[in-house]
Amino acid sequence: MKRAIVVGATSGIGRERAVVLAQDGYSLGLIGRRPHLLKELKESLSTPVLTQQIDVADHDKAMDLSAGLIEQMGGVELVVISAGSASSTRPELVRGESGH
Numbered sequence: 678m679k680r681a682i683v684v685g686a687t688s689g690i691g692r693e694r695a696v697v698l699a700q701d702g703y704s705l706g707l708i709g710r711r712p713h714l715l716k717e718l719k720e721s722l723s724t725p726v727l728t729q730q731i732d733v734a735d736h737d738k739a740m741d742l743s744a745g746l747i748e749q750m751g752g753v754e755l756v757v758i759s760a761g762s763a764s765s766t767r768p769e770l771v772r773g774e775s776g777h
């Protein structure tokens with residue numbers, strides 16, 4: 678079975694990619710900051726899934742936890758990195774309240 682990690686799997690593009698990868702027969706390692714959403718996604722998928730709560734902004738800890746997840750999975754063939762936020766959709770910028 679092919680193995681993939683999705684960073685930013687709790688919503689948006691990462692979540693949708695995780696669903697497609699599961700349908701394509703990948704086992705998954707799902708990463709995000711919100712454990713209840715990781716759990717919810719895991720329970721909705723019919724493929725082996727490990728989850729790991731990681732804040733990628735905490736670089737050193739994120740590297741350690743990611744390495745641990747990869748080790749638990751016995752390696753991975755694919756890493757999808759979709760963690761981030763779209764500044765263009767930040768409400769304060771849309772409303773022109775950024776002060777710039």
Ligand SMILES: NC(=O)c1ccc[n+]([C@@H]2O[C@H](COP(=O)([O-])OP(=O)(O)OC[C@H]3O[C@@H](n4cnc5c(N)ncnc54)[C@H](OP(=O)(O)O)[C@@H]3O)[C@@H](O)[C@H]2O)c1
Pocket residue numbers: 684685686687688689690691692708709710711714731732733734759760761762763764
């Ligand atoms: N949607 C678009 O049309 C589009 C187009 C071009 C580029 N992008 C870019 O693609 C990326 C994803 O977009 P999206 O629409 O899927 O956004 P989204 O729905 O807000 O999803 C962002 C994902 O990133 C995770 N995340 C954010 N900060 C994190 C952190 N510090 N550590 C770990 N996980 C983190 C979130 O999980 P947690 O909150 O649980 O941590 C969530 O799963 C963004 O960088 C966006 O700018 C999006």
